Amino acid sequence: MAIRHPRRRRSNRSPIAASLFLLPKTLLFTAFVLVPFVYTFVLVFQRGTLLRGFTFVGADNIVALARDSLFWLTLRNTLVYILVSVPLNIIVPLSIALLISTPIRGMRVYRSLIYIPSLLSIAATGLIWKVLIDPDIGPLYKLTNQVLGLHLPYLSRGTFAIVFVALIGVWSGLGFYSIIFMAGLNDIPEDLYEAASIDGATGFRAFRTITLPLLKPVMQIVLVLVTIAAIQVFDIIYVMTQGGPGTSTYTVMWYIYQNVFGGGSIGYAAAMGVLVLIVSLVISGFYLRVTRTEGSTYE
Amino acid sequence: MSSTKVLPVSTTSVAQAGDRSPNPRLVRQRVTTHVLAILVSAVCTAPVLIVLIASLKPLSSFSSLSLTSGGWTLHNYTKLLTGDQLPRWVFNSLVVCVAVTALTVVIDLLAGFAFAKLKFRGRGVLFLLFISTLMLPFSITLVPTYLLVARYGMVDTYLGLILPLLSGPLGVYLMRQFIKGIPDALLEAARIDGASLPRIFLQIVAPLCAQPVAVLTVFTFVSTWNTFLWPLLIAQSDSMKTLTVGIATSNLQFEQDLGSTTAQAILSLVPMLILFVAFQRFFLRGITAGAFKG
Numbered sequence: 001m002a003i004r005h006p007r008r009r010r011s012n013r014s015p016i017a018a019s020l021f022l023l024p025k026t027l028l029f030t031a032f033v034l035v036p037f038v039y040t041f042v043l044v045f046q047r048g049t050l051l052r053g054f055t056f057v058g059a060d061n062i063v064a065l066a067r068d069s070l071f072w073l074t075l076r077n078t079l080v081y082i083l084v085s086v087p088l089n090i091i092v093p094l095s096i097a098l099l100i101s102t103p104i105r106g107m108r109v110y111r112s113l114i115y116i117p118s119l120l121s122i123a124a125t126g127l128i129w130k131v132l133i134d135p136d137i138g139p140l141y142k143l144t145n146q147v148l149g150l151h152l153p154y155l156s157r158g159t160f161a162i163v164f165v166a167l168i169g170v171w172s173g174l175g176f177y178s179i180i181f182m183a184g185l186n187d188i189p190e191d192l193y194e195a196a197s198i199d200g201a202t203g204f205r206a207f208r209t210i211t212l213p214l215l216k217p218v219m220q221i222v223l224v225l226v227t228i229a230a231i232q233v234f235d236i237i238y239v240m241t242q243g244g245p246g247t248s249t250y251t252v253m254w255y256i257y258q259n260v261f262g263g264g265s266i267g268y269a270a271a272m273g274v275l276v277l278i279v280s281l282v283i284s285g286f287y288l289r290v291t292r293t294e295g296s297t298y299e
Numbered sequence: 300m301s302s303t304k305v306l307p308v309s310t311t312s313v314a315q316a317g318d319r320s321p322n323p324r325l326v327r328q329r330v331t332t333h334v335l336a337i338l339v340s341a342v343c344t345a346p347v348l349i350v351l352i353a354s355l356k357p358l359s360s361f362s363s364l365s366l367t368s369g370g371w372t373l374h375n376y377t378k379l380l381t382g383d384q385l386p387r388w389v390f391n392s393l394v395v396c397v398a399v400t401a402l403t404v405v406i407d408l409l410a411g412f413a414f415a416k417l418k419f420r421g422r423g424v425l426f427l428l429f430i431s432t433l434m435l436p437f438s439i440t441l442v443p444t445y446l447l448v449a450r451y452g453m454v455d456t457y458l459g460l461i462l463p464l465l466s467g468p469l470g471v472y473l474m475r476q477f478i479k480g481i482p483d484a485l486l487e488a489a490r491i492d493g494a495s496l497p498r499i500f501l502q503i504v505a506p507l508c509a510q511p512v513a514v515l516t517v518f519t520f521v522s523t524w525n526t527f528l529w530p531l532l533i534a535q536s537d538s539m540k541t542l543t544v545g546i547a548t549s550n551l552q553f554e555q556d557l558g559s560t561t562a563q564a565i566l567s568l569v570p571m572l573i574l575f576v577a578f579q580r581f582f583l584r585g586i587t588a589g590a591f592k593g
Contacts, residue, residue: 043442120568
């Protein structure tokens, strides 16, 4: 092994060794990401169910999708979810991060407590909130609808239910995302604030001119993560509404699930999957453009 | 632990000497911070606490959830833990979590090392291909992955539950970033001493990676424990369900047994809570430090 003098100059160039190290990951990646990814685009043009075979149907699935009013409803619901969830998933964790990165005694306890919702599975989160807002026994329902007289419909009316479920999503993610923001805040060099305060920029002005621009890389990552999560929201819909009442809280992912496992068409579900991909690519591209035009001040 | 970057007002010299100074503005600021932090903590924990209390009450179906009366009982928990369903689900979750976590760490450490320290054609492209799937919605591959897994007869098996969860890109990224920081000279010295690549990997690189391995372990374990959609599709018989799937599918009509439902929600939190308390620094620092730097 040691007698490889001619190779010493380019000692790290070792394609065979590299491929052995990469083999397990590459195999798994190929089998469960790459092949399925390509396969989706084949399925889009097919019709069939899990039990019977598939036949080529051309663009039928896409045409049917465009005419399917339930599909447009799922798009609308998903959009509502995104519009509520994405901004709040930035604003709330960022505010909390600003709060919990102040160095006062006991802050570590607060940080731990705030992380608790992120430790819960969505299944448990959904159950907890369903208990809280149950019209018969829920303490939160009693508080808002009997004591305060607000008559919130909670899960009984479609759009309100989507918004409410999105809020619970924010609750369940705020621990995780505020820790990410906190790490970003801690990376901002202290002297910047000192320099700024000499120039008279403190408080909100320092936040706007220093914190926000320097937080941009973290912001981008969180933005992409929460958007991808929002586009394919499923777990919480499953636990809290099951798409109901009626079909009023169907989201795209829920509809895909219904098609595959409610005995619907696989190709139809694949077509929706592709559409979700296109939507998320458009949104990602939009984010990239927006953040690029302002110029990068960091790194 | 952290510094005063956040409230720039307090970064002046007053804050440095501020521990005992009676500066009223500073005191007011500190009190405000405490009050706000307590409020946020309450919003985060109160729902869990209420459900915890409900789970410790002897409630029958459709009774009102009163938190103050009725005495305390562990009945809801003992009933669940001595039944056959819940322990089975916990067992399944543990099998899947341990397998996925252990395999992910090994596989991603190997791949991360190759991407960080070995030169080969197509390295950049392959890495980019891996990483770009961080932004790939699962919905696009869900249907065909299910079809493939079904074709290989892996529906309702542990293999079917575990294998697709090993294809995520995060661990490779995390490991590569860390291993890149290990000086080349160290590896070169070992090579000159006659160490083979596998030995360099096992005896030098792997031991240095304790920190990112811990981070990836905690992160993978938690996200696997909580993962829902994939096991929902694959675990079709009751005895193959993981805990989250079991809880979600059996409690859609929770009014029938509120005590059982609330106890299940709390029970599913317990392992994560233990992990969190034991490895808190990896949760609160590690996850972000390595994985999420732009």
